[in-house]
Structure formats: structure tokens, C-alpha cells
Amino acid sequence: MTEVKTGQGSDGGGRFLRVGPTLQIALDEIEFEFTRASGPGGQHVNRTESAVQLRFPVMTSPSLPEGVRERLLKQIGSRLSGDGVLVITAQEYRSQKRNREAAIDRLVEMLLAAATPPKPRRATKPTRASKERRLATKRVRGETKRLRQGGDA
Template structure:
């Protein structure tokens, strides 16, 4: 399964479990296992480079188990096939987000003019407060 031009996942790395979903569907809801739970072992996947793995684990948040397994629940649709596709799409979107490396921050200094403006504002504010003190005496 191709995620980006550089990253491809093996289908065997993804485990799908089907369960009964709550919500709309009438009597069908009680009979058909249309909800999908996708499990992907991020921590031990050979398809992911280390930097991507770390970013993906950070992005996954609460969806990640203590063992490093990503769990995605899909129960938005009434059919198993659409929920299955939804879960896979959400996994690929998450991996694509993690594939974008963060921009390096370049330290900048405040300009002379911005320092002057900040100090002038502080001076004006102090003056206002100083005038208030004289009014109360």
C-alpha cells in the first residue's frame, strides 16, 4: 500500500477487526459487524524510518497504546466496506502528516524600532500609573 512516493506499507502490517456498531441502521445494527478497528504497530513497523516513526507516535496521541500500537476506530458509515476504507484513509492521512518534517526554527532578534516601541509603551503606561498615585494623595 503506497502512502507517499518514499513510504509504502505492507498490507500484512495492518490488522482489521470488525465489530457491531451502535447508531443508525435499524435491525441491521444488531446483526452486521460493520464497525472497523484498525491496528497498526508503529513501534515495530519495518516500513517506517525512525524520524517518521517518532513524529507519527507524537501525532497519534491517545490512539497509541503503551506497546506502540496505533488503533483507529471507524464506525461512521453503515457498511463494513466504507468503514474499512475510512479507517485505511485515516491511517494514510496520519502517516502523510507525519512524513512532513517540521520546519527548522531560526532564531531572530527584535529590531531596534520594535524595542523602542516596547519601551515607549512601557514608559507611557508607567506615566499613567504615576499620575494616578498623585490623584489619590
């Protein structure tokens, strides 16, 4: 479950969502829209609006550092609407509250993944033994092919 804190946020007040030790998102940046869930469920599913659509403005959010924003944009791909808003839909539970929590948890997972910078690649060289094994395999393969080039039968 995600931690929602009440108190002074980066915007001067209100509630915010803590995403790791350094990143927090003001809850007033996140919009929720409730709709009827699809799929089986009998009469209950036809009467209640338990599905949740979470909308988070990735492009205009003042809470996101630029590096996190860039990594998040690469990560989310097709979930981004034309106006730069991330849309997450949750409808696996019968309860609106649990679907809302599930959507927030998915947002936090995405933000945590984007908040960790990628490890820099270190260039390595093949070992001497691996070079020798490769060349030995090439010699054996070449010998096999040379033996197949026999003359006319």
C-alpha cells in the first residue's frame, strides 16, 4: 500500500503522495474519473461506478524532476494521451476504493522505476581464453566445410 501523507507539500500545503525518499507528488495533481467496470459481475456491475481512471499530467507536473520525467516518458509509451497526461485504468476489484488504491500503486511503481537512474554501461573486453575458444570453434567449422568440398563422385 502506498503512503499518503498530510502536511506541508512542495506546493505549500495539502496532501501529497510520497514516492521514495526524495520524490513526492501533490495529490491535487492527480485526477480520478469513475466509470462502470466492464466484464461479468451481474447486476452489481451494472449499477456501480467502481472502475477508476487515474490521470496524471506528466508533461506539466511541477513535482517531477526533469530526469525522472524523461525516463517516465520513455517508459510509459502508449499510456500517454495527446496532451501529455498519463492514464491508468483499474477495474479488477468490486470496490471503488480498492481500484483507486490499485491505480495509485501502479502510478507509484512507474514513478519509482523512472526515479532510479540507469546504471552506466562499463565497456569490457573478451578474455584471452574466450578469444581462443572462438577461434578454435571457427577452425573446426572451417575444417568441416573444407571436407565437404570434395571432388566429383
